Amino acid sequence: MKMKLLLSAAAALAITAGSASAKDLTVVSWGGAYTKSQVEAYHKPWQAKTGKTITSEDYNGGIAEIKAQVEANNVTWDIIDVELSDAVRACDEGLIEPIDPSILPAGADGTAAADDFLPGTLHECAVANIVWSTIFAYDSSKIANGPKTIADFFDTSKFPGKRGLRKNPKANLEMALMADGVPAADVYKVLGTAEGVNRAFAKLDTIKGDVVWWEAGAQPPQLLADGEVAMTTAYNGRIFNAVAGEGKPFEIVWDGQVWDLDLWVIPKGSKNKEAALDFLKFSTSTKQLAAQASWISYGPARKSSGALVGKFHNKDIDMVPQMPTNAANLKNATQNNFEFWADNQDELNERFNAWLAG
Amino acid sequence: MADSALSSQRLHDVPDQLTTADGIPLKRKLAISMRRARWRAFLMTAPLVIFMLISFVLPIGQMLTRSVYNDSFSKALPNFSLALRDWDQSASSDGLPDEALFKLLAEDMAVARKDRTIGRAATRINYDHSGTRSLFMGAARKAKNFEAPYKETFLDLKPKWSNVEMWAAMKRVASDTTTGFYLAAVDRTYDVNNDVVEQAEVRQIYVKLFWRTLYLAGVITVLCFLLAYPVAYLLSVLPLAKSNLLMILVLLPFWTSLLVRTTAWIALLQTEGIVNDVLVWLGIISDDGRVQMIYNQMGTIIAMTHILLPFMVLPLYSVMKTIPPSYMRAARSLGANQFTAFVKVYFPQTIPGIAAGTLLVFILAIGYYITPALVGGQDGQLISNIIAFHMQKSLNWSLAAALGSILLAGVLILYWLYNKLIGIDNLKFG
Numbered sequence: 001m002k003m004k005l006l007l008s009a010a011a012a013l014a015i016t017a018g019s020a021s022a023k024d025l026t027v028v029s030w031g032g033a034y035t036k037s038q039v040e041a042y043h044k045p046w047q048a049k050t051g052k053t054i055t056s057e058d059y060n061g062g063i064a065e066i067k068a069q070v071e072a073n074n075v076t077w078d079i080i081d082v083e084l085s086d087a088v089r090a091c092d093e094g095l096i097e098p099i100d101p102s103i104l105p106a107g108a109d110g111t112a113a114a115d116d117f118l119p120g121t122l123h124e125c126a127v128a129n130i131v132w133s134t135i136f137a138y139d140s141s142k143i144a145n146g147p148k149t150i151a152d153f154f155d156t157s158k159f160p161g162k163r164g165l166r167k168n169p170k171a172n173l174e175m176a177l178m179a180d181g182v183p184a185a186d187v188y189k190v191l192g193t194a195e196g197v198n199r200a201f202a203k204l205d206t207i208k209g210d211v212v213w214w215e216a217g218a219q220p221p222q223l224l225a226d227g228e229v230a231m232t233t234a235y236n237g238r239i240f241n242a243v244a245g246e247g248k249p250f251e252i253v254w255d256g257q258v259w260d261l262d263l264w265v266i267p268k269g270s271k272n273k274e275a276a277l278d279f280l281k282f283s284t285s286t287k288q289l290a291a292q293a294s295w296i297s298y299g300p301a302r303k304s305s306g307a308l309v310g311k312f313h314n315k316d317i318d319m320v321p322q323m324p325t326n327a328a329n330l331k332n333a334t335q336n337n338f339e340f341w342a343d344n345q346d347e348l349n350e351r352f353n354a355w356l357a358g
Numbered sequence: 359m360a361d362s363a364l365s366s367q368r369l370h371d372v373p374d375q376l377t378t379a380d381g382i383p384l385k386r387k388l389a390i391s392m393r394r395a396r397w398r399a400f401l402m403t404a405p406l407v408i409f410m411l412i413s414f415v416l417p418i419g420q421m422l423t424r425s426v427y428n429d430s431f432s433k434a435l436p437n438f439s440l441a442l443r444d445w446d447q448s449a450s451s452d453g454l455p456d457e458a459l460f461k462l463l464a465e466d467m468a469v470a471r472k473d474r475t476i477g478r479a480a481t482r483i484n485y486d487h488s489g490t491r492s493l494f495m496g497a498a499r500k501a502k503n504f505e506a507p508y509k510e511t512f513l514d515l516k517p518k519w520s521n522v523e524m525w526a527a528m529k530r531v532a533s534d535t536t537t538g539f540y541l542a543a544v545d546r547t548y549d550v551n552n553d554v555v556e557q558a559e560v561r562q563i564y565v566k567l568f569w570r571t572l573y574l575a576g577v578i579t580v581l582c583f584l585l586a587y588p589v590a591y592l593l594s595v596l597p598l599a600k601s602n603l604l605m606i607l608v609l610l611p612f613w614t615s616l617l618v619r620t621t622a623w624i625a626l627l628q629t630e631g632i633v634n635d636v637l638v639w640l641g642i643i644s645d646d647g648r649v650q651m652i653y654n655q656m657g658t659i660i661a662m663t664h665i666l667l668p669f670m671v672l673p674l675y676s677v678m679k680t681i682p683p684s685y686m687r688a689a690r691s692l693g694a695n696q697f698t699a700f701v702k703v704y705f706p707q708t709i710p711g712i713a714a715g716t717l718l719v720f721i722l723a724i725g726y727y728i729t730p731a732l733v734g735g736q737d738g739q740l741i742s743n744i745i746a747f748h749m750q751k752s753l754n755w756s757l758a759a760a761l762g763s764i765l766l767a768g769v770l771i772l773y774w775l776y777n778k779l780i781g782i783d784n785l786k787f788g
Contacts (some may be wrong), residue, residue: 062750062751062753063753064749064750064751064753067753089477089481091474091477092474092476092477092480092495093474093475093477093478093481094473094474094475094477094478162629201560208736211736212653212735213653213735213736226628226630227629227630228628228629228630339492342491342492342495343484343488343489343490343491343492344488344489345752346484346485346488346752346754347488347489347561349747349751349752350561350563351560351561353563353744353747354560354561354562354563355560356736356739357563357566357567357570357736357737357739358563358566
């Protein structure tokens with residue numbers, strides 16, 4: 001009797017252990033509306049096609065977890081959605097696998113992948129899926145004649161009320177300089193000098209007392225909805241989804257936007273590398289990238305997907321004008337310069353933290 | 359005199375071969391059974407000892423090591439680092455190394471680029487000298503095609519390769535052990551002559567944060583004490599049925615998740631939150647004069663005081679419960695008024711509880727992280743938030759380790775002071 005009990009316990013243990021290892025792929029992304037768009041456009045069809053299961057995990061960006069997993073030789077993440085500057089750094093430090101772009105499927109119109117992806121979106125260790133942007137937004141039901149330019153964001157006498165900003169110098173310094181009258185094309189040239197950095201911080205100083213800092217992408221729409229801030233910087237897709245999905249009266253201001261890429265990377269030593277590569281190829285194909293754009297307003301990284309971008313998934317909203325790369329939205333815009341940030345992030349982070357605490 | 363001589367004589371007479379029934383000398387038998395008992399005791403605690411070793415001693419040791427040891431530069435560029443350590447900067451006229459060192463650098467870079475370790479070296483030097491990362495990566499990309507004269511090739515590539523300050527920094531990071539992270543942790547740095555100087559004023563942060571952490575922890579401890587003392591007293595004197603009910607009110611938040619309690623405070627205190635709404639409704643403040651009670655130091659103090667309150671109430675309660683009420687009555691009957699009786703009789707007896715509570719709250723408070731991160735805004739952040747930042751965002755684990763070590767040393771000093779002043783055996787947790 002006792003023996004039987006022991007055996008069945010052992011069997012139960014074996015079954016649970018078996019099911020734990022039965023997950024086929026762990027996909028890590030930024031959570032909220034963004035992860036939802038990926039689940040709908042990538043995860044579900046991939047699972048249907050391959051019969052494998054995906055575990056979806058959230059994180060807040062950066063490469064700390066990847067570094068920790070790779071160095072501890074215990075890699076539990078298989079494919080991760082990262083920002084360009086982080087992809088470059090992780091690649092240089094040998095934390096992620098090189099990816100041969102020739103394995104990527106050709107575009108729907110037959111163009112080779114290398115030509116189909118937008119310039120700069122294929123990296124030696126990473127493949128871009130979207131173009132996203134840091135913009136600022138306000139609640140149009142509370143501000144009647146709303147702000148039009150990035151300078152208005154820093155003008156608390158014209159538009160009183162608190163401001164939401166990401167707790168990170170990235171994008172804030174660029175926006176501060178653009179608000180201070182620096183042409184978008186010269187932002188990094190100015191930021192590369194000590195006076196330029198001082199100038200950016202001086203501009204941030206003018207609103208320092210009115211800032212509410214956010215860290216996760218889901219926070220800014222919440223801050224706006226709570227009335228905690230009058231306007232806030234945010235990722236453009238999160239604001240769009242609050243508008244299209246929840247009917248919030250938010251308005252995006254594209255002037256002074258800082259746009260960037262998100263890319264898939266595979267950590268070195270991933271236990272499901274084959275599945276990860278298959279998922280990567282699948283999700284960055286023309287059709288899937290275009291499908292994602294019907295769930296959130298981030299621009300697909302492939303040219304051939306652009307033609308397929310239509311309406312928001314269950315509403316009559318054209319997605320093309322919502323994209324950061326739409327010509328009307330690019331009038332006064334800066335692309336995040338990953339090389340500048342890889343070089344200067346330690347110093348600027350320190351400076352930013354000191355400024356914040358002072 | 360004679361007596362003691364006699365007794366020592368007698369002692370001497372005792373045969374040293376006292377044996378037990380099975381003929382083993384008593385001394386040995388005793389030693390064996392003692393050893394057995396010791397082993398048994400050890401085996402019983404062994405799981406805990408091993409657990410402590412793995413989860414506590416080892417990580418702390420590792421942290422201490424990391425704060426002074428960082429070999430990412432010399433590991434990526436081994437030959438170059440070895441040669442650089444012996445290089446004398448003052449010997450050369452231009453403050454730059456000679457051709458041989460540049461050649462080693464080019465060779466090591468080409469290898470490191472192939473092995474994908476160059477990024478780590480570039481990151482390491484970037485900690486000490488900002489803006490050098492792309493310089494390193496740019497040179498490494500081309501290094502395998504470099505040809506003599508190497509020095510000229512490097513200088514032609516980017517004029518920054520002739521920056522003597524950068525070379526001084528490189529010589530420092532080429533050696534694996536460094537005090538640089540501790541210096542950085544107290545807002546100091548090396549200049550080109552390797553003298554310790556103050557960090558640029560706009561980048562000084564850590565000393566300020568250490569002081570703020572101590573100050574806020576002190577304020578929170580005092581507030582906890584002031585709030586907890588009457589509560590604990592009430593708990594200890596009420597009849598059991600009532601005190602049990604009150605006790606649940608103390609324990610319920612104690613058992614609730616930290617995150618839940620912190621976010622509850624956000625809902626209560628934010629500008630459009632309940633407290634502000636009530637104040638506006640009562641007409642105490644106007645609608646556009648709402649008080650900023652969160653995302654600043656005030657938010658940190660309020661939320662942390664609430665969260666740490668049970669850690670003060672419980673030790674106080676456990677001590678007060680044991681003080682017989684008759685002592686106070688005796689003092690009163692001997693002519694002391696209520697106040698004197700309290701100060702002279704009751705209060706001194708609660709000191710072990712106060713000591714335990716304040717020590718517990720203070721030490722917990724200086725290491726607090728989640729609550730200040732959520733409600734602290736810009737001036738309510740503590741040093742642990744910066745440590746977390748360096749662990750998670752900047753990936754400068756050595757600096758995080760140095761900051762953590764300083765915090766650990768601070769706690770140990772506090773503990774030592776406490777032991778000197780109050781005595782650790784007076785500590786009572788319940």
